Each structure stands twice: as C-alpha cells, then as structure tokens.
Amino acid sequence: MVQFTDWDILKNLLLAARWTILLSLLAFAGGGLFGLILTLLRSMRSKIITRIIQTYVEIFQGIPLLMQLFLTFFGLSLIGIEVDAWSAAVISLTLFSSAFFHDIWRGCIEALPKGQWEACRTLGLTYLQTMRYVIVPQAMRMSIAPTVGFSVQIVKGTALASVIGFVELTKAGTMINNAVFQPFKVFAMVAVLYFLICFPLSVLARHLEKKNHVAR
Amino acid sequence: MSLVSLDQVHKYYGENHVLKGVDLKVEAGEVVSIIGRSGSGKSTLLRCMNGLEEYQKGAVIVDNQSVENDDYKLRLLSRSVGMVFQNFNLFPHMTVGENVMLATKLVMKKSSADSEILAKELLEKVGLADKFSAYPGNLSGGQQQRVAIARSLAMSPKVLLCDEITSALDPELVGEVLKVLEKLKQEGMTLILVTHEMNFARDVGDRVVFMNQGRVWETGQSDEVFSNPQTEELQSFLAAVR
Numbered sequence: 153m154v155q156f157t158d159w160d161i162l163k164n165l166l167l168a169a170r171w172t173i174l175l176s177l178l179a180f181a182g183g184g185l186f187g188l189i190l191t192l193l194r195s196m197r198s199k200i201i202t203r204i205i206q207t208y209v210e211i212f213q214g215i216p217l218l219m220q221l222f223l224t225f226f227g228l229s230l231i232g233i234e235v236d237a238w239s240a241a242v243i244s245l246t247l248f249s250s251a252f253f254h255d256i257w258r259g260c261i262e263a264l265p266k267g268q269w270e271a272c273r274t275l276g277l278t279y280l281q282t283m284r285y286v287i288v289p290q291a292m293r294m295s296i297a298p299t300v301g302f303s304v305q306i307v308k309g310t311a312l313a314s315v316i317g318f319v320e321l322t323k324a325g326t327m328i329n330n331a332v333f334q335p336f337k338v339f340a341m342v343a344v345l346y347f348l349i350c351f352p353l354s355v356l357a358r359h360l361e362k363k364n365h366v367a368r
Numbered sequence: 369m370s371l372v373s374l375d376q377v378h379k380y381y382g383e384n385h386v387l388k389g390v391d392l393k394v395e396a397g398e399v400v401s402i403i404g405r406s407g408s409g410k411s412t413l414l415r416c417m418n419g420l421e422e423y424q425k426g427a428v429i430v431d432n433q434s435v436e437n438d439d440y441k442l443r444l445l446s447r448s449v450g451m452v453f454q455n456f457n458l459f460p461h462m463t464v465g466e467n468v469m470l471a472t473k474l475v476m477k478k479s480s481a482d483s484e485i486l487a488k489e490l491l492e493k494v495g496l497a498d499k500f501s502a503y504p505g506n507l508s509g510g511q512q513q514r515v516a517i518a519r520s521l522a523m524s525p526k527v528l529l530c531d532e533i534t535s536a537l538d539p540e541l542v543g544e545v546l547k548v549l550e551k552l553k554q555e556g557m558t559l560i561l562v563t564h565e566m567n568f569a570r571d572v573g574d575r576v577v578f579m580n581q582g583r584v585w586e587t588g589q590s591d592e593v594f595s596n597p598q599t600e601e602l603q604s605f606l607a608a609v610r
Contacts, residue, residue: 265457274446
C-alpha cells in the first residue's frame with residue numbers, strides 16, 4: 153500500500169485550493185458584473201423591471217445554494233445542454249452572488265438621502281450624469297466593506313461544488329481521506345486552508361469599514 | 369407676463385388633497401415669502417414650481433415654460449429655476465468648488481477654466497472665497513447653506529426657490545444666510561421662500577403669502593400683512609409664532 157506523508161496530503165490540498173480560489177474569483181467577477189447590471193436597471197425605477205429583479209433576487213436568496221447547483225447541473229442536461237461540473241459551478245455561483253451583490257448595492261444606493269437626487273434634478277443633470285457623478289461614487293464608498301465581506305461567503309460557497317463532482321478543496325479532501333482514512337487530520341487541514349483564504353478578506357472588510365466611518 | 373404664474377393648482381397625495389386650487393403670480397425682482405403652519409402645503413407649493421412635485425390639475429408656468437412631468441422639459445426649466453433646500457443637499461464627496469462647478473460643466477457645458485472663474489466669483493459673493501477646496505463636511509451649517517446658494521446661482525437662474533433654508537441651522541448661523549439673500553434681492557434676484565423667519569419676511573420680503581389648509585388664505589404687501597392681518601387664521605398664526 154502506498155504511504156502518504158503529511159506533506160503529500162498538504163500538497164494535494166494546496167493544488168486543489170487553486171480551483172477553489174479560481175472558482176471564487178470567477179463567481180466574484182461574474183456575480184459582480186451581473187449584479188451591477190441588475191442594480192443599474194433597477195435604479196431606473198421602472199415598476200416592471202423592479203418586480204422582475206425582485207423576484208429574481210428572492211428566488212436566488214430563498215433557495216439553498218446546494219439546490220441551485222443541483223438544478224443547474226442536472227436541469228440543464230435535462231433540456232439537452234450538457235454542462236460539466238466546472239461550468240455548472242461557475243453559473244450557479246455567479247447567479248447566486250449576483251442576487252446578493254445586487255441587494256447589497258441597492259441598499260447602498262437607497263441609503264443615500266433623497267435630497268441628493270433632488271439637488272441633481274434641480275441642477276438639470278440627466279439620470280446618467282446623476283448616477284455617474286453623484287450617486288455611484290457615494291454608494292460605492294459605502295458598499296466596499298459589505299462587498300468584500302460577502303466575498304467570504306462566496307469562497308465558502310464553493311465548497312458545495314464538491315457534491316457535483318468538481319474537484320476543489322473540499323472534494324480533494326474527501327478523496328484524499330478515502331485513501332488515507334485519517335478524516336480528522338485531512339479535514340482539519342482543509343479547514344485551515346479555507347481559513348487562510350477567508351481570514352485576510354474578513355480583516356480587509358473590517359479595515360475598510362473602519363476607514364469608511366472615519367471618512368464620514 | 370409674470371415670471372412665475374400658478375393657476376388653480378390642485379395636488380393630491382392619494383386621497384389627501386394638499387393644494388386646493390392655488391393661484392399665485394410672482395413678478396421678476398419680487399421677494400415673496402410663503403408662510404403658514406406645517407402641513408398647510410407651502411413646501412409642496414414651492415416644489416410644484418420646479419417639477420419636484422407633480423400636480424394633478426391647473427397650470428404652473430415659470431419663465432414662459434409650462435412645468436410638466438417630463439424629464440427633458442424639467443431639465444430645460446432647471447436653467448430658469450434654482451432651488452435651495454433645508455438640508456443643503458450638497459454633494460459630500462466633492463469639494464465646495466466641485467459642488468458649484470458640477471452643473472456648469474455638465475449642464476451649461478462651460479469649460480473647466482470658465483467654471484472655475486464663475487465658481488470663485490460666486491463663492492466670493494457668499495463670503496466663502498477661501499473654502500473652494502474644502503469639503504462640505506468640514507463647514508458649518510451656515511457655510512454649507514451658502515455654498516448651496518452659490519451652487520444654485522451658478523446656473524444663473526431667474527428665480528431662486530428657498531425651502532426653509534434656515535430651519536436646520538443653529539440660531540447664530542441664520543443671519544449669515546439671510547444676509548446673502550438680502551444681497552441677492554438688492555441685485556434684483558427673484559426670490560420665493562418658504563420660511564419661518566417672520567422678521568426677514570417683514571423687513572426684506574415684498575409680499576407675503578399665508579397658506580392655510582391648502583389654499584392661499586391671505587396675501588399682500590409684507591408690512592401690511594404683518595401689521596394688519598385680515599383673517600382670524602393669520603392673526604392666530606402670527607400670534608403663535610411671535
């Protein structure tokens with residue numbers, strides 16, 4: 153029987169952690185972009201658009217991410233689109249995080265006093281000018297900390313992609329454990345690696361939040 | 369034709385009938401104070417004059433333009449009508465200078481250099497020449513409000529609407545803002561103000577409009593209205609605020 157040293161285990165986990173990080177980055181970028189589009193569409197205050205986006209957000213916030221992964225992975229193949237675990241994971245996490253990002257950013261925009269919009273209107277600014285020069289810069293400053301904070305949730309969410317067979321950190325841990333039968337050691341290592349990815353993000357979020365409070 | 373003309377203006381918030389057929393004419397160069405209890409519709413009336421509030425019946429015409437709920441028309445109107453708010457509504461992420469120059473650049477399409485000259489001139493006028501690079505958050509309320517006035521003036525409006533612009537100020541800061549208004553009056557600016565400053569309304573204002581229950585209840589020359597109120601409602605209002 154092949155013997156695994158601790159270094160072997162750690163090495164393989166680290167290799168798998170690359171995919172966790174890459175998946176997180178893709179979900180963050182995709183979800184961020186899509187969330188931004190939703191936010192801009194919604195700020196136009198069309199009743200129909202708002203209703204549609206609201207429904208979208210409620211669906212993706214109200215269903216466990218695990219179910220969303222299953223539905224994407226198995227559902228798409230049911231209608232004839234073959235997706236690999238990779239694509240299914242990226243799509244699910246993108247949709248999931250776009251709903252949350254949208255909600256965070258909408259909240260930041262709505263937290264701005266109505267007077268900011270009124271001042272722009274009385275000065276004759278167009279909607280786009282108002283957004284570009286007055287609303288977005290202020291909302292962005294407010295949103296940095298919660299946005300970074302949510303990215304921690306994305307990283308942890310990628311663990312669920314293991315159940316559809318995507319080999320990232322958690323899946324790699326399961327596979328290695330099946331070979332070495334040392335669950336506590338293996339999963340402790342997995343946990344530490346997740347912590348090492350997430351902790352700096354949490355610290356960053358807290359730092360940005362403090363900075364933001366001082367600025368105001 | 370009057371600079372500002374309201375004809376039988378009705379406004380509803382749902383079931384609530386807030387303006388019940390208001391007629392009002394303001395000539396160029398006049399300083400008109402709108403007074404009344406809270407809930408009498410005076411702020412709403414002011415906000416109907418620049419399209420911040422829609423009205424359901426009647427006509428509002430300012431500088432020969434009909435005030436309608438149409439984004440393009442309201443943007444054109446914004447060159448004739450300036451507004452100063454109770455809470456200043458300055459842009460906190462921009463310097464004082466940037467606040468004043470934003471619309472001159474974006475809306476009036478003035479160059480940066482021209483905008484800067486104009487902004488400095490206007491800040492000088494409101495006594496804040498040295499605050500060009502300061503942020504609003506570092507100014508007192510009175511200073512912020514004077515910046516807001518300068519920002520409105522940068523669009524060279526024909527009429528300036530002032531919505532309780534001293535109400536959020538500490539008492540000792542009210543004077544500096546009213547002084548600016550007095551200066552504007554001397555320069556011939558048309559001012560329509562919703563105000564609680566009865567002394568200012570009497571001493572500087574030309575005309576007073578007393579709003580009550582969504583109607584223009586009583587109106588007339590300032591000194592006359594204050595020294596000899598005709599209606600019981602105005603008498604009791606004046607007695608209460610003095």
